[in-house]
Amino acid sequence: MxxxxxxxxxxxxxxxxxxxxxxxxxxxxxxxxxxxxxxxxxxxxxxxxxxxxxxxxxxxxxxxxxxxxxxxxxxxxxxxxxxATPTIEHSVRLLRALRVAGVPVFALSNFGIQTFEIAEPVYPFLKEFDRRYISGHMQEVKPGHRIYEMVEEDCGIAPARLLFADDRADNIATAAERGWQTHLFTHPQGWADRLVAEGLLTPEAAQ
Known part of the structure; x- marks a missing residue:
């Protein structure tokens, strides 16, 4: 498990x-x-x-x-x-596969209020998260500690039980300092492999 x-x-x-x-x-x-x-x-x-x-x-x-x-x-x-284009299709499939598997999926992103409003109708998967932590609304940004703390306070999940993927090493570093499990995203296949290794997805579901 x-x-x-x-x-x-x-x-x-x-x-x-x-x-x-x-x-x-x-x-x-x-x-x-x-x-x-x-x-x-x-x-x-x-x-x-x-x-x-x-x-x-x-x-x-x-x-x-x-x-x-x-x-x-x-x-x-x-x-x-x-x-802000195009979609990274494999990553979207991973998001949806996690939800099918019953794994809660959150977004944590440095994103403006108005830019997120522009993006939502273009990228419907942005509405598919269980929780969304968008910096413009929170008025805090990564890699500052406060936005991660706000996520912890809101979701109530212990840091060690959160797995976070981000493409920036500084954002990953803060999460790791707080005890989160992390993945530095460079390509969706590497992220897929990590999700399989964690037992969250089967190899077939992660394709």
Missing amino acids: ADIQAVIFDIGNVLIEWQPERFYDRVIGADRRKAMFADIDLHGINDLVDRGHHFRDTIYAAAEENPEWRDEVRMWHDNWSDM
Whole structure:
């Protein structure tokens, strides 16, 4: 019998690819994108959105503060759906297989309030979690300890019985420090193998 009582998925780069650089490389070219990212900390600005700041207001304010890149910065808002794509299909199958197996499945993601509202109708599986811990609503972000503590308080499951998959080592490190079981996500097959090794899925269900 597995010790795990709930499996927790990050969303970006675990269930949905999140590659803004790839989008900008395609639209404005790699050289121009590199110059813009050197001038403006777009990921840092997006962290404000993940903390609950209003998506459009935050990005458009950054665009006005950087008039030489105004149109390109606005794309972060106006073309967000083109950056948060495509679905990582194998991971979605794993999410659904866990639910079929009766394993509680949670989401823990740095995600803005408005961006999550944009994503939900595009990615129906986002409604399939038993519990969703979205940073914009919680006003705390990974890898800070508080958001993990809030998950523990809400679900009531001992940290050692939570298994968390995330693509960022710093997010995994905090979870491990709190006693969670963790998996650094690099590819869905590795995640599938871990779920089988934990006895949560059969090899057939994890395909």
